[in-house]
Amino acid sequence: MKEKMRTVRLIYGIAFSALTAAVAALFIAQVLIVYNSGAEQLFTREIVGEKLLEILAPCVLWILAIIGGLVVWNIHPDEEEKLHAEKDSKKTLKSLQSRLPDTLAEESQTLVEQSKKWGMYRLIAWLTYAAVCLAGVIVCTVYMVNPAHFKADNINGEVTAAVLTVLPWTIGAYCCALGVFVFENHALQQQLALMKKAVAANAKNLKKAVEQTQKTPLFENKKVVFGVRIGLIAVGITLFVIGIFNGGLNDVLVKAINICTECIGLG
């Protein structure tokens, strides 16, 4: 029965995901059809109503599928997902490194050297990523703080140009980060394997495991946190009060009581 339900859920999941994508595509298609119709007045209540009616059937099907899914899941609930606790590889590596004796056999020395090389490769990978991010920040900042790139007569064009400048760097940094994570995982596993071999080879002379005493990070020191909180509360209240007197409160009110047409897509 459990296997059957798993299969049913899988089929339902795939079918419903496809249906969701299809309904979303239909909505997008309808709005694009209206926008590209070239009519003098693109959107009217009648046109919008007409377009919605055209896709009513798949929408109703989608809603019924949601209800059906919720009913089935409640009658035959999912098995509770087992939580998967991952050990911290870096902590394990540090702990293994601390167990090694001061004088090592030649074979172990080679293993430790190889492990250090992998560590160096990891560092290089992170530095490369940092360099890519830094380059991106510099290029994008130089572009974004240049007033010549923000002319009032073509706001949409200028914003699009700004996005097209920032986006490739963002994508590049993202891909670089993913690559670094994958490489780091691989490098850590290599280091761990080498260190375990080194530890096994020196099993008789290992140092006692010492609990790694970590310095309390700055923002976990209660006194520091208390002090910063008090300071920031004072700053916050001061700024709030200044804002009331310099018209900031009124500015917020004026914007909030009038429809921001472009904020809601009217324009």
Add this chain to the structure above:
Amino acid sequence: MKNFFAKIKDWFVKHKPTKRRLIQVYAALLYNANIKGFVTGNIYQGASKQFCLPGFNCYSCPGAVGACPLGSLQNALAASKTTVPSYIFGIIILFGLTLGRTICGFLCPAGLAQELLYKIKTPKVKKSKATYVLSYLKYVILAVFVVLIPLMYSGVIPVPAFCKYICPVGTAEGAGGLLANPNNDDLFTLLGGLFTWKFILLVLFIVGSIFFFRFFCRFFCPLGAIYGFFCKLAMIGVKIDKDKCTDCGLCISACKMDVRKVGDHECIHCGACMSACPTKAIVWKGSEMFLKGSDCNTPAPLSKPLSEFLKKTGTTEETQESADVDISMQASVEINPAPVQMQENAVTAKVVPTVAERVKKRNKTLEIVAWATAGVVLVSSLVYYNFIHKDAEVGEGYEVGCIAPDFTVDVYGSDENFTLSENKDKLTVVNFWATWCTPCVAELPYFEEFYSQYGDQVNLVAIHGTAVTEDVDAFIAEKFSGYEITFAQDAVQAETEMNVYNTYGGVNSWPTTVIIDEDGVILYNSSKSFHSAQDLIDLIVPMLSE
């Protein structure tokens, strides 16, 4: 039959909303207490809108009773050349310090909507390194759209770039709420390319929220990014009791956000990790507030190492670092023993409540008081906004075909004034605008261009709204110097006892253009903004020949 009802009761008990869900719904209701706005199609214009709400809620939503902090921040930065944005900085600091990202977990209607969408049964995309890296995208959006673009356009033209180009909440709440009302048919004339883009984005965000937990919050929300800076300092939220934590990592595993540690900048303090922690090491910050010093009996340290209670399943040498672990319940019992049974006083046969029982009673009392206060606040708000508060009055007879009410307004840059009845020799074009209104400022050059060609055939007066946020004279002198069109300031008229904008049916939609013929008949009255001088020529020139 009894069995059936028992099953139904069990189902309701199992599926009753959590306290967090109730608080989320409460917050959504309180933020949008102006329910009559959905009926009338108007947004609330009262004084409470000068205060920012902590969560994400568009102030153009008909129900909204407060201002959106993100919209307010962008507008404040856009006006930073004339007014230091201290109010909005101050309020964000205070929100961040007191609540931090607990706002995201408890007080954000957008978060609630996403969590409800996530409940739809589909295969879900689980968090991974890829989603962790992608969660930094919201900082890029914060920097570019919320800070830099409004700042770079500051003093030129207000551009709330995030609201305009990305925010799905504005499209859903604002546009959806207003357009759904039959009284707002004229707003359909404003829909164009921008609406098409934002609608497509809204659909994508909705679909994303079905497959990804809190899709918008995790990857796109700049407000969450801002509150995330306060993760270490916020007074309310979850924290780890280091004395009890065994670093098992189950909390991270149970969390659907891209956290690396409980309480970091990605944590929304929803408390989902608390039930996963076998040693109950995750507690709410400030929980000591509910306990007196003498009540805080720290439980004795665990007598046996936790490893004795860990059962590794399916372990091999290769997978030793990532083996599934089964934490036995005995571990949790050893660390957190059940409250000691009540002890009877043998002499008086009186039951003496233990410390734990007293604390429980005090917490229960505090909870009841909190819910009662919250209930009173919500009911009072609903009654005030929907029954007591009166919307701004609007004139009658301002539609096309009606006789235009007369008005007199003071002209900027001179001692003269402009009176409609004294200017009936030509067609009169009245444009209601404001310095804080982006489309208004953007279209005035087109009016000037039109006027330079047809100024001998029309009167054109641009009337600034009564709500002034900066020196309008200086603004006109800087931006529109040399313009031939007449700039004037709106004021309350003696006859109608309302300002000209309201007299002509204006409530809260800017810009508005009214065209009046030589006989004083209104030919055109609309909130549509113009994107070129040709639009104006196409509209007005045919009226001239008539």
